[in-house]
Amino acid sequence: MPNTKALILFTLLSIVCAGPSISNDFVGVIDIIIENKLVERVNAWIDYDGQKTRFDFVRDEDNELIYRFNFYDTHLTYDAEIYSKNCTSSPLMESLAPVFAWTANSTRNPWPCYANVQQGKIGVEWALERNGNTYILCVDDLDSDRPWWLHKVTPQGNEYLRFQEFIPGVPPLHAFDLPSFCS
Secondary structure, eight states: OHHHHHHHHHHHHHHHHHHOOOOSSSEEEEEETTTEEEEEEEEEETTTTTTTEEEEEETTTEEEEEEEEETTTTTTEEEETTTTTTTEEEEEOSSOOOOGGGGOOOOEEEEEEEBSSSSEEEEEEEEETTTTTEEEEEESSSSSTTEEEEEEEEEEEEEEEEEEEEEEEEOOGGGGOOOOOGG
């Protein structure tokens, strides 16, 4: 018969040491920050299981509202220009990677993180180094399934995703309906 105390301790350590389990399917408002400069704020619908994404953003040069639909199963992307009612499609040559799959293998850092990167509510920081890249995730201390920000450090530079809003779960199907002028 195995040592019961050792088995209980191992089980507790597995629970405590396992990284957060965050849904790869979600709806959110995300700030994209590259080299400490806000590049874009997007409304995002990520349906990892259904292999489709939608990003809404404003194009800087002409203030056009763009809905970008990516359908990974059919390998097509559509840019719907909402104000001018123009739509273009092109081949999609990439696959959809799960945003948070790596967190299950991450390690909890011994220091806190903050909701607004350097200030705000205190959270828990998780990190993983893989293929020369470092991934750091800050989650709510009371709800580890609620990401605040994700920092990716690569040899090419720094990228942050700051989650202004995050709603886990598969987005509604109608979020992926192309506007009528895209037919």
